Amino acid sequence: MNYLHPPRLEALARDYAVGTLRGRARRRFERVLHDAPQARRVVEAWQQRLARLAEVVPAAAPREAVWAAIETRLFGSAAATRAPQQGATPWWGRWLPVGPRSGPAGAGLVLGVLAGAVLAVAALRWQPPWAAQVGLEAAGPGLPAAYVGILSDAQGKALVLASSRRQGRVLTIKWLQPAFQLPAGQVARLWALGKDGGPAIPVGPLSAGPAPGTLQLPAASEAIFAKVDRLAVSLEPADAPPPAAPTQPFLAEGPCAKLW
Amino acid sequence: MPAIAGDLGYPNDLTDPAPYTADHPPLPDRPVDEPTDDLAQLLSRIALRDRAAFARLYRLTSSHLLGVAWRITLRREQAEEVLQEAFVSVWQHAGSYQRAIASPMTWLINIVRNRAIDGLRAHREEMARTHALDDDAMDLPADPAAEPPQLLAASIAKLGLDRCMASLSAPQRQAVALAYYRGLAHGEIAETLAAPLGTVKAWVRRGLDKLKTCLGDDPVGLSA
Numbered sequence: 327m328n329y330l331h332p333p334r335l336e337a338l339a340r341d342y343a344v345g346t347l348r349g350r351a352r353r354r355f356e357r358v359l360h361d362a363p364q365a366r367r368v369v370e371a372w373q374q375r376l377a378r379l380a381e382v383v384p385a386a387a388p389r390e391a392v393w394a395a396i397e398t399r400l401f402g403s404a405a406a407t408r409a410p411q412q413g414a415t416p417w418w419g420r421w422l423p424v425g426p427r428s429g430p431a432g433a434g435l436v437l438g439v440l441a442g443a444v445l446a447v448a449a450l451r452w453q454p455p456w457a458a459q460v461g462l463e464a465a466g467p468g469l470p471a472a473y474v475g476i477l478s479d480a481q482g483k484a485l486v487l488a489s490s491r492r493q494g495r496v497l498t499i500k501w502l503q504p505a506f507q508l509p510a511g512q513v514a515r516l517w518a519l520g521k522d523g524g525p526a527i528p529v530g531p532l533s534a535g536p537a538p539g540t541l542q543l544p545a546a547s548e549a550i551f552a553k554v555d556r557l558a559v560s561l562e563p564a565d566a567p568p569p570a571a572p573t574q575p576f577l578a579e580g581p582c583a584k585l586w
Numbered sequence: 587m588p589a590i591a592g593d594l595g596y597p598n599d600l601t602d603p604a605p606y607t608a609d610h611p612p613l614p615d616r617p618v619d620e621p622t623d624d625l626a627q628l629l630s631r632i633a634l635r636d637r638a639a640f641a642r643l644y645r646l647t648s649s650h651l652l653g654v655a656w657r658i659t660l661r662r663e664q665a666e667e668v669l670q671e672a673f674v675s676v677w678q679h680a681g682s683y684q685r686a687i688a689s690p691m692t693w694l695i696n697i698v699r700n701r702a703i704d705g706l707r708a709h710r711e712e713m714a715r716t717h718a719l720d721d722d723a724m725d726l727p728a729d730p731a732a733e734p735p736q737l738l739a740a741s742i743a744k745l746g747l748d749r750c751m752a753s754l755s756a757p758q759r760q761a762v763a764l765a766y767y768r769g770l771a772h773g774e775i776a777e778t779l780a781a782p783l784g785t786v787k788a789w790v791r792r793g794l795d796k797l798k799t800c801l802g803d804d805p806v807g808l809s810a
Contacts (some may be wrong), residue, residue, distance in 0.1 A: 340794050345769045346787075370687050375801050379691035379766055382740040383648035386656055392666045393644055396673045401637070459600075561609045 329358045336370055341370035397470065432559055472549050475557040475582035479503075485578040486532070486559055489518070490547035492584075497541040499532050508534045512561040516541065517572055518582070519556040526572055532559065557582045610685075618750070625690035633681035640677055645746035649689065658769035659729055666701045675701075703769045717767045731778060734763035748801035753791055761786055762793035 329335060341347040342355050361363050477486040487500040497516075508514055515536060517526035529550065533539040543550060558579040561571040622628060622639075623646060631639035650736060655672075656665035675697055683693050738759055742751050750758075757779060764770045764778060776786040 337791070338793070340798075341704075344765045344794060345699060345791070346765050346772050346790060348703075348771045367687075373796075374692050375689055375697050375798060376766060377689070378745060378801070379738065379741045380650075380654050381697050382737050382744060383650070383653045383767070385653045386668050387649045388652045388669055390738065392648070392670055393641075396644070396670050396677075398671070398672055400677050456803050 328352070329355065330362060330365060335365055337369040340370050343369055343376055356557040372421075398472070415555060454473065473551040473582060473584055475580060477559055477578035479578045480558065484580075486557075486580075488492055488557060488582070490543070490551070492548050493546045494551045495546055497529070497543055497547065499539045499541055501534055506534065509561065511564050512558050513564045515562050515568065515572070515576065517558045517560065517576075518550060518554040518577075520553050521555045527554070528568060528570065529557075531568070551582060551584070554582055556580065597773045625694075626685050628679070629676075629680045629683045629690055629693075632677060633683070640673075643676070644673060647694055650691075652695060655698050657730075657733070658699065658706065665702070668698060668705060671701050672698045698770065699746040705769055706769060716789075730768065731764075736761045736791050738763035739769050745801070747800045751796060754796055755789075757781065758789040758793045762790035762797070765790045765794075 329333075329338060338347065338355055341360075342352065359369060370504040390497060395405070458494040472492060473490045473571075474486075475486075476484055477488070479485045484502045485506065487502055488497055499516075501521045509567055516529040518529050519526055527544070527550070530541045530542060556579060558572070558576040558578050560574045562569055562574060623642070625643065625646065628643045646801065648745060651672065652665055652669050654666040656662060659665045659668060666797075672694070676694065688696070735756075742748055752765045754762075760779060761775050764775045765772075770778065772783060772787050772790065773783075775790065776783045779786065781789075
């Protein structure tokens with residue numbers, strides 16, 4: 327078929343631009359566009375016409391987390407550049423009112439907000455156990471996701487926030503209680519607890535401090551956290567080799583969920 | 587397209603013949619790194635890896651683009667995913683934007699619509715899976731069936747095409763509106779309007795061809 331025959335090209339460009347050309351026909355026409363500048367011109371003329379119909383579409387402000395996620399994906403750190411409307415607070419800091427200025431009430435609110443968010447995400451993302459086996463696991467092909475975990479201490483106060491990009495190899499750690507200090511001679515180790523209830527998987531040591539720290543992941547976060555629904559921290563002796571399983575009770579534990 | 591762009595909260599492109607105001611002095615008088623609201627200029631700075639320009643472009647256009655994406659995905663969450671994908675793509679491909687061919691906003695809308703339409707099938711599979719838990723997730727703040735014809739009517743009025751488009755029937759307008767604003771395929775429009783597929787295809791095509799005639803033969807649309 328000669329795609330460049332003018333009446334046919336005009337019709338295909340129109341259907342492509344409005345979006346009614348679908349599936350394999352759309353992919354085929356995209357290959358034509360790639361190779362044929364004259365076809366691109368016809369499509370662009372249609373797109374320019376149709377864009378005028380978009381002018382009346384009511385605007386809706388995206389949530390803060392969208393910009394932060396864009397920055398994190400492109401630049402690795404949401405805090406590194408000035409966000410469009412907010413200060414340089416990391417994205418989770420904006421919707422989690424935790425920091426030097428908020429006290430226990432803030433932490434309690436955090437817990438509530440995050441628990442709600444986690445439950446909501448868990449509800450949205452719930453899928454039957456067989457889903458992964460039949461290839462449905464890739465929710466939203468090509469779309470990003472982030473893993474977020476919040477770990478609370480025995481008193482129920484949020485202690486650690488962990489987050490990672492979907493395919494990232496870095497886990498960002500934020501200690502939420504500024505006064506918290508690691509006891510001398512001990513190291514905090516992060517564990518991933520699988521949905522299947524299997525043994526805890528060692529993730530790595532967590533440095534403690536007021537500034538967000540990072541932990542290099544042994545594999546892409548998707549590979550580690552896809553089947554994990556809880557994270558935990560235990561304090562292990564600093565002078566012993568990293569244990570394969572926690573030897574101490576958990577200092578903090580909490581849900582881990584995929585955001586988006 | 588200067589007369590209408592301002593109403594949307596996104597600024598005009600360089601082709602805007604309107605006089606510059608005190609807030610918008612002529613571009614050549616400005617230092618290169620001074621903030622600008624000119625989308626084409628922002629895109630050329632983004633191509634040079636200017637993150638401040640990128641943040642500014644996002645602030646100026648993201649709300650409008652989210653509105654476009656949301657009408658296709660019907661769900662805010664997925665519209666925001668589309669927006670995120672689109673802006674990642676904008677950063678990566680800003681250098682390929684060609685001012686002479688499309689206005690910056692058209693270029694951005696195309697990226698968003700293509701992403702949203704390409705993601706539709708996967709999204710619908712997921713919606714089908716999560717339906718039981720997720721009944722209230724069709725969170726578009728408007729009736730997804732009734733709104734598109736209203737948007738088309740508003741566009742036609744705004745563009746001054748009422749008389750020219752008068753020969754189109756209500757179903758023809760509705761079919762065009764569902765195709766453009768909702769990103770529906772012919773089959774889905776046929777289902778929505780309970781009309782035969784062939785009829786629906788003809789409605790959409792006839793409506794769009796009429797729109798083209800009414801807008802005049804203005805291949806790049808920049809002089810409109």
